[in-house]
Amino acid sequence: MSIAYITLESWRQLKNLRTFIFTFAVPLVMLLIFGGAYGSAGAVDQVTGLPWIVVTTVQMAGYGAMMAALSQAFNIVTERSLGWNRQLRITPLTGAGYLVSKVIAALATSAIVIVALIVISVLTFHVQLPFAGWAMAALGLWAGVIPFALIAVLIGQFAKPSYAQPLFMVVFFGMAIIGGLWVPLQIMPSWVSNVAQIVPSYWLNRLGQMGAHQSGDILEPVLVLLGWTVVLAAFIIWRYRRDAARS
Amino acid sequence: MNQTPVIQLSGLRKTFGRLTAVDGIDLTVRAGEVVALLGPNGAGKSTTIDLALGLAHPTAGTARLFGGDPRLAIQDGRVGVMLQGGALLPTMTVAQSVALIAAAHKHPLPVAEALERAKCTEIAKQRVSKLSGGQMQRARFAVAVVSNPDLLIMDEPTAAMDVEARRTFWQSMREFTDEGRTVVFATHYLDEADTYADRIVMLSAGSIVADGTPNEVKAVVSGRRIRANIDGEWTEGDEAELLSLPGVRSVERRGEQVTIVSDEPDAALRAFLSRYADAHDIEVTAHNMDDAFLALTEASREKEGVLA
Numbered sequence: 001m002s003i004a005y006i007t008l009e010s011w012r013q014l015k016n017l018r019t020f021i022f023t024f025a026v027p028l029v030m031l032l033i034f035g036g037a038y039g040s041a042g043a044v045d046q047v048t049g050l051p052w053i054v055v056t057t058v059q060m061a062g063y064g065a066m067m068a069a070l071s072q073a074f075n076i077v078t079e080r081s082l083g084w085n086r087q088l089r090i091t092p093l094t095g096a097g098y099l100v101s102k103v104i105a106a107l108a109t110s111a112i113v114i115v116a117l118i119v120i121s122v123l124t125f126h127v128q129l130p131f132a133g134w135a136m137a138a139l140g141l142w143a144g145v146i147p148f149a150l151i152a153v154l155i156g157q158f159a160k161p162s163y164a165q166p167l168f169m170v171v172f173f174g175m176a177i178i179g180g181l182w183v184p185l186q187i188m189p190s191w192v193s194n195v196a197q198i199v200p201s202y203w204l205n206r207l208g209q210m211g212a213h214q215s216g217d218i219l220e221p222v223l224v225l226l227g228w229t230v231v232l233a234a235f236i237i238w239r240y241r242r243d244a245a246r247s
Numbered sequence: 248m249n250q251t252p253v254i255q256l257s258g259l260r261k262t263f264g265r266l267t268a269v270d271g272i273d274l275t276v277r278a279g280e281v282v283a284l285l286g287p288n289g290a291g292k293s294t295t296i297d298l299a300l301g302l303a304h305p306t307a308g309t310a311r312l313f314g315g316d317p318r319l320a321i322q323d324g325r326v327g328v329m330l331q332g333g334a335l336l337p338t339m340t341v342a343q344s345v346a347l348i349a350a351a352h353k354h355p356l357p358v359a360e361a362l363e364r365a366k367c368t369e370i371a372k373q374r375v376s377k378l379s380g381g382q383m384q385r386a387r388f389a390v391a392v393v394s395n396p397d398l399l400i401m402d403e404p405t406a407a408m409d410v411e412a413r414r415t416f417w418q419s420m421r422e423f424t425d426e427g428r429t430v431v432f433a434t435h436y437l438d439e440a441d442t443y444a445d446r447i448v449m450l451s452a453g454s455i456v457a458d459g460t461p462n463e464v465k466a467v468v469s470g471r472r473i474r475a476n477i478d479g480e481w482t483e484g485d486e487a488e489l490l491s492l493p494g495v496r497s498v499e500r501r502g503e504q505v506t507i508v509s510d511e512p513d514a515a516l517r518a519f520l521s522r523y524a525d526a527h528d529i530e531v532t533a534h535n536m537d538d539a540f541l542a543l544t545e546a547s548r549e550k551e552g553v554l555a
Binding site for chain 2: 007
């Protein structure tokens with residue numbers, strides 16, 4: 001596996017500022033609106049025991065990070081349609097190396113989104129939470145983003161340019177709503193909460209909340225996210241090896 | 248000299264559903280050869296290249312590079328490849344593209360050297376999206392040579408190039424082959440195969456229909472072409488008469504112009520002129536690659552017709 005390649009590839013993705021700004025703008029606006037609506041009075045959420053503004057910030061940072069990771073799918077669809085993956089197949093880059101390069105690039109972008117949204121929230125709303133709480137929340141969200149980076153690669157590998165967009169929308173909105181990233185789950189029907197237990201976006205959010213709390217049982221989220229990661233990674237490597245052949 | 252063949256394809260077959268793209272190819276390429284894979288679109292050139300590189304799995308047969316699995320040769324950076332299609336990312340510059348691919352290799356050339364070999368130094372800072380067809384191919388050539396390969400495989404390298412760009416391209420290719428490396432390129436430009444390859448392998452409908460030096464391949468079709476303009480009515484009788492001239496293989500008429508292909512052109516021309524004294528604009532030409540190609544691919548098509 002080539003460190004040099006992974007570094008250059010991540011740097012290349014980071015420099016793609018245009019998509020970056022859009023990834024960032026939507027959760028930022030939502031944070032400012034919802035944060036102002038729920039959080040100004042310093043009210044505390046009964047379910048998580050965290051101030052509402054912290055819950056909202058974690059939600060929006062998670063949402064932004066998920067969007068940053070998932071939007072990799074478009075880059076990959078474009079790259080594939082240009083024949084870039086065929087080009088890569090005639091280098092020593094392995095399926096695993098390809099996967100790691102894409103996941104690291106996605107993680108680098110989402111890290112910036114997470115940190116930026118938390119910093120803006122702290123500066124705007126003067127939230128009372130220890131630094132360690134924010135740091136753990138960011139770390140939890142960041143780890144929770146890994147399955148989304150993989151989902152993005154998988155969409156990128158399977159989707160044709162013509163239906164990548166709708167496929168992305170279905171996955172993205174589905175994950176955002178069912179995982180409780182837009183609206184807290186407690187105001188939705190109970191079946192949504194039950195389904196939420198198996199989607200990675202729910203655990204992405206929970207990991208962020210647990211981090212902010214600096215407590216909680218992380219075994220379940222880790223197992224669910226690990227399960228997603230392993231299955232998705234296996235699919236991606238299998239697909240990369242076949243992808244180079246012309247059909 | 249190394250006795251292990253650089254490329255060895257044995258009994259290679261590839262079918263996509265009911266379509267047979269490659270139909271039993273045996274081919275051995277030795278170190279230092281410059282081989283042209285010549286054939287029309289759909290002859291199986293690209294699929295053969297994919298199979299040789301291990302990018303596609305053969306339905307039957309084997310492909311070996313440097314005596315081993317193609318993937319191993321690629322991992323060692325011994326194979327440089329220019330595949331068909333865009334293949335570079337439009338938002339990157341030429342130098343960045345070369346650097347990114349170089350980073351994936353274990354022992355790449357310095358980026359500047361690869362750029363120079365491909366005559367890309369001047370366009371190094373240009374974005375891929377701004378390149379002309381010829382510049383694009385040069386950039387892809389730079390990417391192909393950055394691993395410092397012993398074998399270069401190129402699929403239609405001069406497609407979308409103008410005459411000047413083609414000349415520049417083949418010049419840098421010459422520098423590459425002068426160092427004793429092996430080159431295999433697919434093309435449907437007959438003159439290109441004739442000029443730059445020292446061996447031509449002709450493909451038609453997934454099979455090799457000819458394999459030899461350009462002269463050998465051209466000699467497959469002997470005879471010359473006589474072309475002349477005849478005034479007046481053209482009847483069935485005229486055609487039958489021309490066909491009975493010495494060594495005549497075919498007669499074709501377009502408007503005033505008649506084209507006769509004959510294995511005994513001198514005798515045929517004498518007889519022709521004694522019959523059509525008013526014939527004018529007479530032209531006698533040797534067969535070129537195009538004719539060789541048409542004759543060979545037609546022969547293979549006829550053979551197929553018999554089998555079917």
